[in-house]
Each structure stands twice: as structure tokens, then as C-alpha cells.
Amino acid sequence: MAAGVLRGAAYLKLTPVAPATLNSAQTQSTLRTVSVPRAVAGTASTITALAVTTECDPLKGKSRDCRCLPGYQWSDSFCTSLQACGAGGLLQSFISIILPPPCQCLRWTSSDTGYCQSLLSASKVSESSTLPPKQASVGAGADLTLSFRLGEGATDVKWYLLSRERSEAKEIRNGMEVSLLQTSSEAVLRISSPSPDWAGEYICRYLNGSALQEWRQVVTIPFVAADIVQMPSQVSMNCSSPVDLVGAEDPLCHFLILDSCPSSDTTYQCKFEGSGLGSIQTSVVVSVIQAGDLFCPGENVQGRWNVTKAGQVAEILCPKGSEGIMWRSCLSSGTWGDVRNNCTSKELLSGLQEAQLLRAGLGSPQIEVPWMIEWLKMEVNPSETQKIYPLDLLTLIIILDVISEVALDSNMRLDSNSVTDLLNTVNWMLDLDPKTEWSEVQAWKLSAGSMFLQAIEDLTRLLVPVTSEFNLSLPNLELQSAMFNLTSVDDFDRIFDTDPPLRIRISSAELGEVVQREQSIVVISLVLKKMEQILPRHYGADAQHILGSLVTSNAITSHNRSVRQVDTYMAFGLRNTTSDTEEKRTAQCVFWNHTLLEGVGGWSTQGCQSSSTEMATNCSCQYLSSFSVLMSAHPVPASFALTFLCKFGVCITIVALVASLLIYGLVWTSVVKNKVSFFRYITLVNISFSLLMGSVWFLAASLLEASHASKLCVAAAFFTHFFYLAVFFWTLVQALVLCHQLVLVFQPLSIRSVTPAMITVGYVCPLALAVAMVAAFFPKQSYLHEAHCWLSFRSKAIYAFSVPVLVIVTANLLVLFMVLLKLMRPSVSEGPQGEEKKALLGIFRALLILTLVFGLTWGFGIITMTSYASRFTHDAFTILNSFQGVFVLLFACLMDKKVLGALKKRLCKSPTYRINISQLNSFAKRTIE
Numbered sequence: 001m002a003a004g005v006l007r008g009a010a011y012l013k014l015t016p017v018a019p020a021t022l023n024s025a026q027t028q029s030t031l032r033t034v035s036v037p038r039a040v041a042g043t044a045s046t047i048t049a050l051a052v053t054t055e056c057d058p059l060k061g062k063s064r065d066c067r068c069l070p071g072y073q074w075s076d077s078f079c080t081s082l083q084a085c086g087a088g089g090l091l092q093s094f095i096s097i098i099l100p101p102p103c104q105c106l107r108w109t110s111s112d113t114g115y116c117q118s119l120l121s122a123s124k125v126s127e128s129s130t131l132p133p134k135q136a137s138v139g140a141g142a143d144l145t146l147s148f149r150l151g152e153g154a155t156d157v158k159w160y161l162l163s164r165e166r167s168e169a170k171e172i173r174n175g176m177e178v179s180l181l182q183t184s185s186e187a188v189l190r191i192s193s194p195s196p197d198w199a200g201e202y203i204c205r206y207l208n209g210s211a212l213q214e215w216r217q218v219v220t221i222p223f224v225a226a227d228i229v230q231m232p233s234q235v236s237m238n239c240s241s242p243v244d245l246v247g248a249e250d251p252l253c254h255f256l257i258l259d260s261c262p263s264s265d266t267t268y269q270c271k272f273e274g275s276g277l278g279s280i281q282t283s284v285v286v287s288v289i290q291a292g293d294l295f296c297p298g299e300n301v302q303g304r305w306n307v308t309k310a311g312q313v314a315e316i317l318c319p320k321g322s323e324g325i326m327w328r329s330c331l332s333s334g335t336w337g338d339v340r341n342n343c344t345s346k347e348l349l350s351g352l353q354e355a356q357l358l359r360a361g362l363g364s365p366q367i368e369v370p371w372m373i374e375w376l377k378m379e380v381n382p383s384e385t386q387k388i389y390p391l392d393l394l395t396l397i398i399i400l401d402v403i404s405e406v407a408l409d410s411n412m413r414l415d416s417n418s419v420t421d422l423l424n425t426v427n428w429m430l431d432l433d434p435k436t437e438w439s440e441v442q443a444w445k446l447s448a449g450s451m452f453l454q455a456i457e458d459l460t461r462l463l464v465p466v467t468s469e470f471n472l473s474l475p476n477l478e479l480q481s482a483m484f485n486l487t488s489v490d491d492f493d494r495i496f497d498t499d500p501p502l503r504i505r506i507s508s509a510e511l512g513e514v515v516q517r518e519q520s521i522v523v524i525s526l527v528l529k530k531m532e533q534i535l536p537r538h539y540g541a542d543a544q545h546i547l548g549s550l551v552t553s554n555a556i557t558s559h560n561r562s563v564r565q566v567d568t569y570m571a572f573g574l575r576n577t578t579s580d581t582e583e584k585r586t587a588q589c590v591f592w593n594h595t596l597l598e599g600v601g602g603w604s605t606q607g608c609q610s611s612s613t614e615m616a617t618n619c620s621c622q623y624l625s626s627f628s629v630l631m632s633a634h635p636v637p638a639s640f641a642l643t644f645l646c647k648f649g650v651c652i653t654i655v656a657l658v659a660s661l662l663i664y665g666l667v668w669t670s671v672v673k674n675k676v677s678f679f680r681y682i683t684l685v686n687i688s689f690s691l692l693m694g695s696v697w698f699l700a701a702s703l704l705e706a707s708h709a710s711k712l713c714v715a716a717a718f719f720t721h722f723f724y725l726a727v728f729f730w731t732l733v734q735a736l737v738l739c740h741q742l743v744l745v746f747q748p749l750s751i752r753s754v755t756p757a758m759i760t761v762g763y764v765c766p767l768a769l770a771v772a773m774v775a776a777f778f779p780k781q782s783y784l785h786e787a788h789c790w791l792s793f794r795s796k797a798i799y800a801f802s803v804p805v806l807v808i809v810t811a812n813l814l815v816l817f818m819v820l821l822k823l824m825r826p827s828v829s830e831g832p833q834g835e836e837k838k839a840l841l842g843i844f845r846a847l848l849i850l851t852l853v854f855g856l857t858w859g860f861g862i863i864t865m866t867s868y869a870s871r872f873t874h875d876a877f878t879i880l881n882s883f884q885g886v887f888v889l890l891f892a893c894l895m896d897k898k899v900l901g902a903l904k905k906r907l908c909k910s911p912t913y914r915i916n917i918s919q920l921n922s923f924a925k926r927t928i929e
Contacts, residue, residue, distance in 0.1 A: 051168065054115040056108075067105035068116035069371065072168060074106060078114055082106040144191040146202055148215040150184075154206045157187050161362060163200030172202075175361025196221050197357055264288055287312050296330035302339050310334050318343035322389065344391040347379060352395050355402040365410040370418045372403055373459075377421040380428045388432065390440035396429060397441070397452045404458035413464040422459055423472055423479060426528075430476035434533040442536065449535040450601030453528075453551070453626055454594050460526050461555040461562055478527045484511055485520040492523045500549055500573035501616075502527060506556075510566050518558035526553045532628055535592065538602030549617070549629040551592070556624060563624065570619040572629045587612045589619030592626040603628070615793055649882025650699045656889040657692035661685065663893055663903055670902035675751055679737045682755075684892050686762055687730045691885055694723030701789035708781045713789040718770055721791060721801055725766035728808045728854065733758050735815040766804075773800040809854070849891040857881050 056066040065085040068074060074082075085105035108114070150157070159172035159180060172189065174180050181188040187204050199221040205214040265287050272280045287309045289295050294310035308314040308330040318324045322343040329337035351372065358368050376399065407414070414422070429452070432438060441448045463470065465481055468488075472479040480494045492506040504525045514521055531551035549572045556563040570589070589608040596602035608621040610629075617629045664685050672678050701716035708714065737754075773791070777783035782795035791797040860877035893899055 072116035144194045147188040148204045151208045157206040160203040170363045178361025294334035343389045348395045376425045400455035404455040414462045427474040427476045430530045447600045481524045503571040505569040524555045551628045553626040554624045571616045587617040653885030656885040660688045667902035683734045690726035716789045722770040730762045735812045853887045
């Protein structure tokens with residue numbers, strides 16, 4: 001760093017030795033502790049002021065970057081001879097178009113660097129005059145008007161203010177309170193109702209040809225009534241007990257010393273008269289505590305409280321470093337009430353004052369805004385132990401609001417460093433307790449939360465990342481961004497690993513249209529993890545909803561404007577919770593409308609469409625803003641008809657599967673004539689058995705309360721998982737047998753050798769998967785679904801069912817396709833004939849039907865686990881899953897001609913009839929013989 005010392009137009013370069021962790025603001029604060037004026041040893045010079053003007057990065061290779069601090073700039077010779085920081089490269093060229101920087105940061109290739117000078121000293125002035133202006137009028141509450149006559153051909157007119165409180169001059173520009181006018185012969189400056197902060201020396205600089213000229217005028221502005229603070233307004237005195245009064249000498253404070261204690265309650269008038277201020281009066285009431293009066297004793301609680309008469313309110317000044325008063329009531333019973341205050345940090349008030357002056361028109365936004373953002377980060381440094389008052393937080397919000405307003409009005413952009421500093425401040429503010437600090441802030445200003453969110457939205461929208469992507473993850477927020485141009489347009493698809501999880505997607509088609517108009521854009525998504533607890537609970541006319549998710553803010557910016565109308569897709573996951581109420585609530589996608597309720601703000605569903613699944617709430621909105629999800633305040637009861645249909649269907653399935661097993665038992669000897677028919681019906685019997693046991697356990701699970709402490713619930717989930725998996729593995733056995741019999745024709749299967757392999761695939765494999773899932777997830781209490789005795793969706797335990805099902809269904813379909821091609825080849829003469837071929841065709845039909853039924857059922861089931869599910873997919877899965885057994889009975893049993901024929905023969909022949917036939921056959925045989 002370099003410290004500049006100004007005396008007239010002379011600077012002395014100093015190099016302070018400071019730790020590497022000390023930033024420019026802290027160094028500036030340290031320098032203020034050095035007493036000046038101070039003589040320079042060995043010279044006739046005297047140092048009159050110290051200020052940090054230049055900040056340099058550590059040496060990188062043979063160069064280092066040095067930048068000017070607010071109020072200073074490089075001389076013209078440096079600006080023209082040195083290269084700007086970060087110059088070079090296509091990306092930097094693009095950024096320089098979006099973010100044209102002033103001559104503030106230069107790259108030095110020599111070990112010794114220059115230093116920045118005051119805005120007024122960087123250029124040589126040919127002529128300087130201190131003359132009375134043509135017109136000047138100022139008074140208490142009146143406007144300030146300055147006008148200077150310009151020479152012919154005057155160009156580049158700039159105004160500056162050099163005040164006594166600041167060591168550097170600040171540029172004056174058009175703002176909320178400042179109006180700059182210029183004619184061919186005159187420059188006019190008007191300031192509306194200036195405060196004493198606008199007092200100082202005004203400089204009007206302009207170019208006359210190649211000569212730089214200036215006019216100067218010193219302006220004094222009187223105090224106004226608001227600058228007079230009276231403290232306290234009420235005092236209690238107990239004349240029988242002496243009290244030590246401690247005060248500090250201050251030329252701006254005035255005291256009245258009483259020689260004797262008044263005999264009764266007395267009101268004292270304080271009258272202040274000043275030049276241009278008029279007369280201001282204020283009152284101080286002194287309440288005398290008489291013998292027998294109730295009073296609150298003096299004590300030290302967040303400050304020193306003197307004895308106070310019952311029924312009165314005591315007031316004391318805020319602690320050192322803060323402005324304002326603290327007060328507490330002395331109740332009629334003689335006991336103290338709670339301490340209240342309007343204390344605010346003096347540093348924050350000073351920063352607010354600087355921000356308001358910047359908005360008014362004092363200072364350059366390109367210089368002041370990044371510096372203020374860095375200063376805010378230092379002020380809320382979480383490593384420092386500090387007392388935070390509610391008004392401190394409100395002051396921070398107002399500062400952010402003012403900064404964002406100035407930045408937007410000046411159409412400036414922020415680099416990644418400034419946005420990082422800003423979000424560190426926001427992260428700290430979000431970490432404050434919503435039930436204490438934030439609730440008190442909203443008691444002071446109801447729109448504080450909305451104002452805070454608006455400032456965050458506006459400032460992050462100004463981001464221009466140095467690289468193609470800029471991501472930031474902090475405890476209370478996450479930001480992801482991407483840059484697109486005509487040569488690179490892709491989907492903006494980002495997943496935030498938050499609780500609840502969040503996915504944000506803007507299609508490449510949408511972005512492509514924007515890029516065609518704007519040439520280059522930056523897409524920004526910011527997730528605020530605690531914002532939903534801070535914003536007012538304003539949900540419009542619908543009071544039956546509460547905020548059920550985090551808040552995300554999305555933005556698209558180009559070099560000259562922000563894009564508002566873009567279709568945005570968002571998937572808000574469900575929070576990690578042990579309660580099942582969240583899954584039973586209806587959800588609505590909403591955005592925060594800052595204009596509702598007269599600027600207080602509220603949630604609105606306009607322009608957003610919602611759909612819900614077991615895993616997420618899907619939002620499709622037509623514009624970019626801050627979004628979240630509203631959940632119904634009370635659980636929505638499940639559909640009685642669907643619940644009844646589900647349980648009734650499972651009961652029918654159980655009955656149908658029992659009937660299927662009985663039928664196979666009755667016709668077994670009639671239909672099993674060879675090895676192929678054995679393989680066919682043994683797989684059907686095991687599929688029916690597995691589905692029967694799975695349905696029984698599924699029905700039992702629906703009657704149990706979901707809890708990892710319930711052994712029955714865990715057992716129900718385990719056996720439901722195992723038997724449903726076994727159903728699919730037995731269909732895989734069917735497919736493998738069919739494939740072998742048609743492809744490996746000359747390698748016949750042996751029942752004795754194949755049966756153990758079938759049992760292994762059909763039961764041992766699903767059992768191993770089911771046991772592994774219990775071992776992996778149960779110790780972490782993440783095995784069960786939050787609301788049902790079934791595998792957890794949130795912990796991904798459900799994948800132990802869905803993934804094998806998808807793999808088996810895919811394999812079965814491939815086998816079916818291959819077999820179909822094989823059967824359609826008329827030239828093939830080899831292969832099974834007669835009964836075996838009929839059996840293989842039966843396996844093919846059964847496998848085709850069951851694969852389609854089970855695949856379609858659990859296809860809907862898997863979709864319900866994703867963010868693409870709808871009400872239809874839930875209903876379809878419930879119905880199909882409830883009637884799987886009925887489909888098995890119909891398609892795999894009763895529609896099998898061989899089974900049906902054998903069943904008819906078995907049921908239509910009585911035992912007596914069969915004996916007679918046997919006797920007749922014996923008699924016929926003997927007769928023939």
C-alpha cells in the first residue's frame with residue numbers, strides 16, 4: 001500500500017509495514033490513530049494529513065496490480081502509459097464492454113509502483129480562482145444554488161466537493177438531491193435542502209481548449225432542528241440519597257448544573273439558538289421522589305440505571321460506539337420493566353450517511369459502491385464479538401437498499417470479488433435469529449424483509465463473472481452462474497445440494513432467443529436457505545398456506561439491461577423431516593411480489609404452474625424473480641375412494657393368487673408333460689407365490705405406523721421388498737429358460753441341474769439385495785419412508801428396488817424381441833417340435849404379458865419417485881399395483897388353454913364316474929384278449 005500525504009499539491013509516499021491480513025479499510029483506521037501535524041525529520045516539511053490512497057496485490061511473476069481507493073485516481077501519464085489490470089483475452093474484452101472501468105487499476109511491471117492522487121491533484125490545473133459565485137443562496141432547509149461563468153468552448157465540466165471531514169475530494173453528479181445544468185456560458189449546481197454534510201469547498205473544473213481551469217467556493221451550511229438531540233427527556237431525583245453524575249467534556253454538549261434539589265416535580269426548558277437555525281426549545285421533566293414514594297432502585301443491567309420514580313420511564317445513552325437511547329419503565333409496583341432501545345452502531349450510521357450522500361449525488365458509484373460493499377463485509381465480520389441491536393440490522397438493510405438503488409441507476413456492474421463480499425455480508429445477516437433480531441426489525445419496519453430481498457436481487461443481478469462460471473457456497477446461501485454468448489448456448493441446468501434439494505433449469509431454446517437479442521448474457525441463480533423465515537407471512541387472500549421451502553432468486557443480465565420474461569423450470573424437494581405431514585400437504589409455486597400490500601410485499605401465484613410428486617414440487621414460471629413453495633397449513637386427507645380401491649384391490653389380488661396356486665395344484669400332473677412345460681409352470685407358480693406373499697406383507701404394512709422403532713414395520717418393509725423383487729427375478733428366470741431353449745437348441749437342460757440355479761436367481765438374489773439394504777440404511781435410521789412401511793425415497797434406499805426392476809424389464813424385453821425374430825424365420829428347421837414347442841410358445845406369451853403388466857405397473861411406480869410425476873401417474877400406479885394378482889389369474893392361468901382344459905376335465909368328472917370307466921376299460925381289455 002502507499003499512503004498519500006497532501007499539503008497543497010505536494011504528496012509524500014509512505015510504505016506502512018502491516019500484516020498481510022490487514023486490508024485497506026483497517027489500515028486507514030489505524031492511520032487515524034497517528035497524531036498530525038507532525039514534522040518530517042531532516043526536512044522543513046510537516047505532515048498535515050495521512051490517508052491510504054493505493055492498494056497493490058502481491059507480486060505475481062514480474063508484475064502486480066495496483067488500484068486506487070475511493071476519492072483518488074492515477075495521473076493522466078500513468079493511465080496512458082500502463083496497461084489496465086486483467087487486460088488481454090476474449091473474455092476480458094467482453095467484460096470490458098459490459099463493465100467499462102475507469103482508470104482505477106493498473107498493472108505495474110517494475111518492483112517500485114506509483115501511487116494514486118486526489119481527484120483534484122491528478123491533473124495539472126492551468127488556472128485556479130477562488131471567487132464568489134454568480135448566485136449562491138443557502139439557509140436552514142433552503143436549497144443551495146451555485147453557478148460559475150464558463151469561458152467560450154468550455155468542455156468536460158465536473159464538480160467536486162472537498163469537505164473538512166474528508167481528506168479527499170468527491171465528484172458531484174446528478175442524483176436524488178443534486179441537479180447539474182450547463183449552458184454555453186454557465187455551469188449551475190443545485191442541491192435540494194442540503195444538510196451540513198454538504199458544507200465545504202466546491203470546485204468546478206472544465207477544459208478550455210487544452211487548458212484545465214477551475215473555480216472554487218467555500219460554502220457553510222447551518223444545522224437544522226433535527227441535528228439537535230435532547231437527552232434525557234425525563235429524570236428522577238432522590239434528594240435524600242446522593243448520586244454521582246459522570247459526564248464527559250464535549251464542546252457540542254451542554255449541561256445544566258442544579259445547585260439544589262427542587263422540592264417538587266419541575267419542568268426545565270432548554271432553548272438553543274444558532275445562526276440561520278432560529279430558536280429550538282425542548283423540555284426536561286425532573287420528577288422528585290418524596291418520602292414514601294415507590295421507586296425502582298438503581299442497578300446495572302445493560303447500562304447504569306439511576307433511581308427512578310414509580311410510573312416514570314428512565315432513559316440513558318446507548319453504550320460507547322452506538323448512538324440513541326435506552327429506556328425502561330419503572331412499574332407502579334416499584335419494579336423494573338424490560339430494557340428497550342433504539343441504539344445503532346455509529347460506524348453503521350456513518351456508512352448509511354455515506355450511502356445516502358452517494359444516492360443524493362456525492363461520489364462516483366463505480367468507485368464508491370465496491371468500496372462500500374467491502375466495508376460492509378468488514379463491519380459484520382463474524383469473527384469479531386459484537387453486540388447487534390435491531391436497528392443495526394435495519395441500518396444494514398437500508399444501506400444495501402441504497403447501494404442497490406445507486407448501482408442500478410448508474411447501470412454499473414460488479415465483479416466476482418464484490419459479489420463475494422456482498423454475499424458474505426448477506427450470509428451473516430441470514431444467520432441471525434429470525435425470532436429475535438429479525439422479528440424486532442420487522443416490528444420497526446414491516447417491509448424490512450422485502451427490502452432486504454430486493455437489495456439482494458438487484459445487486460446479484462449486476463454480477464459479471466471473470467470466468468465463464470462463478471459459483472459460491474456459504475452456510476446460508478448458494479450461488480451458481482454461467483455466461484453464454486452466440487458461440488456457446490446450452491441448457492442452464494443447476495442442482496443445489498440444499499435441504500430441501502433444488503433444481504433450476506432454463507432451456508437452451510429460451511436462452512438462445514435471449515442471446516440472439518443481447519449477444520452475451522449472464523444467468524444467475526441464488527438460493528437463500530433461511531429467507532423463508534424472514535419474509536412476512538403474507539399469502540394474499542389464502543390464509544390456508546404456509547411457506548414450505550427455501551427461496552431462490554433467478555436473473556439474466558446483459559451488458560445493457562436485465563431480462564425478465566423467460567420460462568423457468570424449478571423442482572423444490574421436500575425437507576428432511578421425520579414427520580409425514582409434509583407429504584400430505586398440497587403445494588403451490590409462488591413468487592415474491594414486492595408491490596403488494598403497499599410495498600410491504602407478499603406471495604403471489606400469478607404466472608406460475610405447479611405439480612407435486614412424492615419427491616418434489618415442480619414449478620414452471622414465465623419470468624425471473626424470487627420463488628418458493630407454499631404448503632397447505634393443514635394436512636389434506638387422502639382420497640377415500642382411492643384408499644378404499646387400493647386396499648380392496650390388494651384383497652382381490654390375494655384371493656386371485658390363492659386361486660391361481662390351487663388351480664396349478666389341481667392340473668399339475670395334467671399339464672407338466674416334459675422338461676419345457678416343467679420350467680414354464682414352475683416359474684408361474686413361484687411368480688404367483690412371490691406376488692401373493694408380497695401383497696400380504698404390503699397389506700400388513702399399510703396398517704402399521706411408519707417408525708424405525710417398530711420391528712413389525714421394518715419387517716413388513718423388508719419382506720415386501722424381498723417378495724416383490726422375487727416376482728421380477730422369476731420373470732427373469734422365464735426369459736433365460738426361453739432364450740436357452742431357442743438359441744442353444746443342442747444343449748438340453750436337466751431339471752435336476754437347472755432347478756437349484758432357478759431357486760438361486762429367483763430367491764437368493766433378491767434376498768441378498770433386501771438384506772444388504774437393511775444393513776446399509778437401517779443403522780442410519782434412513783431405511784423406511786417417512787409416512788409408510790416401505791423403502792425411503794429420500795435416502796435413495798428405494799433404488800435397491802427400482803434399479804433391479806428396470807434392468808430385469810429391459811432384459812426381458814430384449815429376450816422377447818430376440819425370440820420373436822427367431823420364431824418368425826420359416827427356414828429354420830431345427831429346434832423343439834410338438835409339445836415342447838407349444839410349451840415354449842406358452843412361456844413366450846406368459847413372459848410377454850407379465851413383463852408388460854409388471855413393467856407398466858412399476859414403470860408408473862418409478863415415475864412417482866421422480867419430479868415428473870402427476871396425479872394420473874399416482875392413480876395409475878395405485879390401481880395397477882392393487883390388481884396385479886387378478887392379471888396373473890386371467891392372463892397366465894385361465895387364458896392358458898392347456899390349464900383351462902385340464903381344469904375342466906378335473907372339475908367335470910366325479911370320482912365314481914372315473915372308477916366305472918376304469919372297470920369298463922379292464923373289462924374291455926379282458927374281452928379283447
